Amino acid sequence: MRIVDRRVDPPGRGTVNRERFIRRFKGEIKRAADEEFSKRSITDVGRGGRVTIPGRGLAEPHLTHDNQTGNRDFVVPGNREFLPGDQLPRPESGGDGDGEGNEAGEGEGRDTFAFVLSREEFLALFFDDLELPNLERTRFGEVTMERTRRAGYTRDGPPGSLLPAMTMRMSIARRIALRGSIDEHVEALEQEREKAGADRRAQIDEEIARLRLRRESLPLLEDVDRRFRSRIATPAPAARAVMLCLMDVSGSMDERKKDLAKRFFVLLYLFLERKYGGVDVVFIRHTEQAEEVDEERFFNDPQTGGTLVLPALQLADHVIETRFAGPDWNVYVAQASDGDCTSEDGRQSTAYVQQVLLPKVRYFAYVDIPSSSGWFNRPSDLWQSYDVIEDPGFARRSVRGRGDIWPVFRELFSRKATV
């Protein structure tokens, strides 16, 4: 008899088979995940979750008898009242009185199949065919490169990276420390010996002799002395990129619009986080003045005021100039607004985007969230102002409801032939 502890084994086959399942029904699962997305609250957008796909094609058929044909005898338990010759009504679908057991009874309906996807799987499906446009220099791989670098010492490691000098130093230190404590002990015993009686004295002598022997025979090397070079893996981004998220939070952005804008940015953020781990993200929100905030406040902190677009653009430029300037950086800007602005501000902003920002950035995406009760879907002020911009690095879409967000996001970031 043997007991083997397998709990520490890496997870294995389950994942392989899961992947295969998802790969096979990718189309269906994706459709279901997209639907699921528009139903979610903003905090749940990035979570994994329950997905239901149609059961067609999932069945693994086997030959079975048709219970509507032929004669069949079967034994069942639990007779309470029947005598031979009695009759009992036959269930409609020829169902479960036949003792064959119901093999499909594992959370699986006839027509649909429901299961739970992990966050990773969910996002992988979501962002499968999207990427940042016009990314120059070495393109991002799915994973950023990993480089190892030295990081001090560890107590454990492969023999090859053992540091003998360091190890010996630790050994000396250990022996000095242990000898010291033994010496102290011996000293205390010697003092006690002065005052002790004869038989106690013999005992103490023996003890001292034992300690001296131990002092002499301290091992040269112990496991705790060993020191190894420590190397840790650090992600090294293959190309550097930054995304500036500009959101209008002025008074005209009501809850509905803010929700839409935030959804868009949550999606963008998740996308960048997942596909381009090394991408910097800068969050800028603006009323009549602009400020840079952290992720937490960007998504959760309510604030209202008037609207001026230009300061936000200027702040964006300032951030680019101070932190992300130079040819090393791929700069992206995503702006979301309801497009309410004065004509003066609109004109200035347009000029600013055209002349200052666009030359510096790879891609400028504008998401317009017009009022639902507007003038017969009249384009917003900012949208109209932006009409004059014609640049391959500029794109704009308008979002009217939750359902639009995902398609718009997809259009803005779908995989294109890179320039």
Added chain:
Amino acid sequence: MTDAPEEPAERQRPWPKLLARPSVPMPRSGMPRRSEPIARGSEWTIGTLEKFDSALSQHAQRLGLDTYPTQYELITADQMLDLCSTVGMPVHYAHWGFGKQLLAQERGYRKGLSGLAYEIVINTDPSLAYLMETNTLALQVLVMAHAGYGHNAFFKSNYLFRQFTQPDAILDYLKFARGFVMECEERYGWPEVEKVLDSCHALSSYGVDRYRRPSRLSPRRERERLRERLRFAEQHYRPEFAHLEKPAPRTEENAAAFEPQENLLYFIEKQAPKLAAWQRELVRIVRKVAQYFYPQRLTKVANEGAATFWHYTLLHELYDAGEVDDGFMMEWLSNHSDVVAQPAFDSRAFHGINPYSLGFAIFRDIRRICEQPTDEDRQWFPQLAGTPWNESIFFAMANFKDDSLIEQYLSPKVMRDMRLFLLHDGEDDRRHYNVEAIHNESGYLKLRQALAAQYRLEYHTPTIVVARPSDETERALLLQHRVEHGRLLETETTDAVLKFVKELWKFDVVLEEIDSEGNRLKIHRT
């Protein structure tokens, strides 16, 4: 209706007899104890499990139980989910179907709809049994007794397992299979591999030699054979003559001499006209795995019954020896009674006869008949009454599969306890079931025969044979369904399965349904 004495014997009401007391006495609480309990409480360590195993093995040896050595593996709940999804095997080739199982089970488990399997045991040598870390001490010991001793002894003694499986070779073979499938996916693309595997899975019930002992599994030999096959094909391939190559002309006698074959996958592997070598190999893998599981399909009741009987017996031995305390007993007995619960036919929880329940009842009744036979038992089981019970149990474990076990050992008492009754679903009346027999004097024999028949393979898995390999002109594959009692095939699934067959055969497939007189009742075509 009144209980008039002039009722015919057949319609006598047997109910009062059910109120008899349980015949196997419960252990008395005041019994003298030889030792202190090995452990108390529900916490366990590997050390306590080892102690319990040695105690179990002493009792098992004393009773004469013969087992393979057991290796217990401690696993987490997630690992248990993984295992369940691949029919319990720790190694298996990758397939989306297993992923589907996993997702479905995981969802059920996380939502609390279904618990996890308590035990999985694998017929290997040494036998592998899994202990889940979330189980309590009592449950771990229950699983050890059930899987490590009960199932294990059954695997070692039962004639089907001895004949059909090689417990020492299966894991190595599956490793080979996993590697081969992966290699094919890399070389030919996963959609192609999945197509073949899906088709084979649909036919896996027909990939079995039912009567012939299969050749030994050996991954090394498999690899060599494969290499040889590929080498031969490469060496002997001459593109300039390829179009001239014709199959040997099939003469009239040849066709007439063809004997119907029951192993569809074997036939496809050897005869399918257009399969590539690697595709034949995949067919072979599915076939070999199906062959390994064939005895398990035939011995659900016998296997689970024996295992349940032995955990029940061994844990009571532990209790009698004082090695476990009362709390331990109460805990596992509660699990035990969940496992052997048999909902009545009209209950919502009813999913057919519970093999644990039926098997346990049969084996426990064998012991009762040996130890305390009644007059009825002496009449029904003269060969059992008064013999040493463990010998009789071993004989029953070794020499029967489900249908023969029931036919031989289902006693009137078990039928009464389970209140079995026989229903008839006939062509003449599709709106009612007729009650044919119940648990009374005139019904016992009928019930027993009907229940045994219900566990024959043909009852669930329609009998399909290859009737004619290929028509000279159309190369069609002709399959026949041997219809019994007029039970035809379900049209929708049959069409789906035939599509899969066609995927392998590449030409038309025809399935005739033929009754015992040779009349053709129905034809399915692809």
